[in-house]
Amino acid sequence: MSRPEMPRTRAEWQQRAADLTAGEGLETRAFINDVFVDAASGETFESTNPATGEVLARVASCDGADADVAVSHARAAFDGGDWSRLAPGKRKKVLLRLADLMEAHKAELALLDTLDMGKPISSSLGDMSGAIACFRYQAECIDKLYGEVAPTGEETLALVLREPLGVVASIVPWNFPLMMTAWKVAPALAAGNSVILKPSEKSPLSALRLAALAKEAGLPRGVFQVLPGFGHTVGKALALSMGVDCLAFTGSTGVGKQLMQYAGESNLKRLYLECGGKSPNLVFADCKDLDRVARHAAEAIFHNQGEVCIAGSRLLVENAIREAFIDKVVAAAESMQPGDPLDPESFMGAMVDETQHRRVLEFIRRGQDEGARLRAGGEATVVDGKGLFIPPTVFDGVTPEMAIGREEIFGPVLAVFGFDTEEEAVRLANDSVYGLAAGLWSQDIDRIMRVTRRLASGQVFVNNWAGGDQTMPFGGVKQSGNGRDKSHHSLEEYSDLKSVWMSLAT
Structure with a gap:
């Protein structure tokens, strides 16, 4: 079966888009x-x-x-x-x-x-x-x-x-x-x-x-x-x-x-x-290569502009490494700024519509009003002078009572919590009406087995985020369905x- 050559550059995708939308090209x-x-x-x-x-x-x-x-x-x-x-x-x-x-x-x-x-x-x-x-x-x-x-x-x-x-x-x-x-x-x-x-x-x-x-x-x-x-x-x-x-x-x-x-x-x-989901991503101090973990933690929330049901929107970090780790997450976020969706190099695109754009910006404002510390992002932006874009946004000092730590935002907003013990981490992770996904980063196999079983979630990703293929079922518990x-x-x-x-x- 013959197939057209795959576009490779922004210009080639822009041309393909123009061809596709010209005349009667779209079935409606x-x-x-x-x-x-x-x-x-x-x-x-x-x-x-x-x-x-x-x-x-x-x-x-x-x-x-x-x-x-x-x-x-x-x-x-x-x-x-x-x-x-x-x-x-x-x-x-x-x-x-x-x-x-x-x-x-x-x-x-x-x-x-x-x-x-x-x-x-x-x-x-x-x-x-x-x-x-x-x-x-x-x-x-x-x-x-x-x-x-x-x-x-x-x-x-x-x-x-x-x-x-x-x-x-x-x-x-x-x-x-x-x-x-x-x-x-x-x-x-x-x-x-x-x-x-x-x-x-x-x-x-x-x-x-x-x-x-x-x-x-x-x-x-x-x-x-x-x-x-x-x-x-x-x-x-x-x-x-x-x-x-x-x-x-x-x-x-x-x-x-x-x-x-x-x-x-x-x-x-x-x-x-x-x-819905408000998925926790737990990072323990025994992790190796914190730069790699920070990159994955950023991708877990900023992929697809945060418009992801299993987005790792709650980042729970052991306090012994929290400050240094957040710095690494913020640095990773800076490399994930929104760009033209037709550019193959763009990691993030636009929010889906004006309603969602306003909703996410309102949550960001609420986070600031409730006392969370804004570490990155927070303001709407444009690409080539237009569009509904929001950059990666990171809040530290979040508590479970805050709206940004409790409600599903469905946008590029990361809420960071600190914890001191494994028990506290599990309690924070499960303190949600949702249970779609959870992440766990540790080198301690005993801890991995204990925490994995205690997380109230339909899916648990260990030392990765969103892993799996067609052989694995996808779904949640509690009010995640x-x-x-x-x-x-x-x-x-x-x-x-x-x-x-x-x-x-x-």
Whole structure:
């Protein structure tokens, strides 16, 4: 399969962006029953590049009427069996074909996410690699999952079967648009479900491009549909729909709670949530190479402008090394200043929109008002005279009562706490309503084993941050949600167990 040469420089990416957005280059309509169509209401919303303020396109704004139509087609496709009853090996071939098409269009897909939400192109390319790997992993899992034969006497045969759930609605966030889409959509499709995707209104373009590639790959009509629009309209309609069997969501804890109510008000649909985080990153004084650890601690919060659910936003440092370590973190942060998202050398890009930009700046002001010590950043900035940019911001002297030490900011703001003992470190780390991720840096294996088990978190990264691949489940505890993305465990969420008890003639 031929593929265009990957751009390498800022100028080459800028030219590719100009080519992509020229004329009718962007698909902006909903994808319903294998056809791109306008929203039933004819309404649209603006997709804006936060790095420049330029409007990229006007996108179809779906609502309940579109949701009803999509659900009916998804149900018909599921009941028809062209996908749900297709042999696992044949489903695998289609999804692998889709992964190949994504690989061939990797630069285009990455560029769409960068233009839509302001993330650096290097980060978007990494996201595409993760999305492609997810589709390939889930495709390869399909024909390797076996049912069970229960132990019985000779007069009985007892089987435990796995079957698809039916219609799955996936609501995904804007910070990793296509990668989060892959984490939800790939296992749901692999299991044999019909899937309706609701991308964020802040980053819908790559999802619509994926729809065209899915059709080209050979997914049957109605099996995969995309409804751009807002959470309070089309998202709510999907959550309340009696025809949706499962809802998978990544986003804020507040919205997750609302979706739980909708599921209860409707048909008790399955609900898998991956919600907010305020992840602690614990650094003990016995660490080797504090320069390296400081660099990783900075990357843990400033990657993707801090718009990361597992961002290491709470840095807990043993007081014996705290002052010297913070100096190293600040030095690392200085090398991570925002730049043009289309420049492959930029580590940070723009905040996704004006609302998020204002929210982060308000948290910075609150941190100063509450008495935290500002060590770096703190003011909005621009790149080439425009854009919604905030530099890496570091606060020291943070306490759990402060807003910047308690609430999820979703921006490049690091809150540093000090501790003296292991017990205090664990207490501070667990003093949160969230439990999505945690980091631990130490050379003491006994401490590592003790603390790892005591951290109330769905994921613990030891002497790294955000490590893992498709073989590892991703998800949290407490108010960070209950779902698990990635690994073969995600297939379990999109399938159901059926017990079959057969009486045999004797």
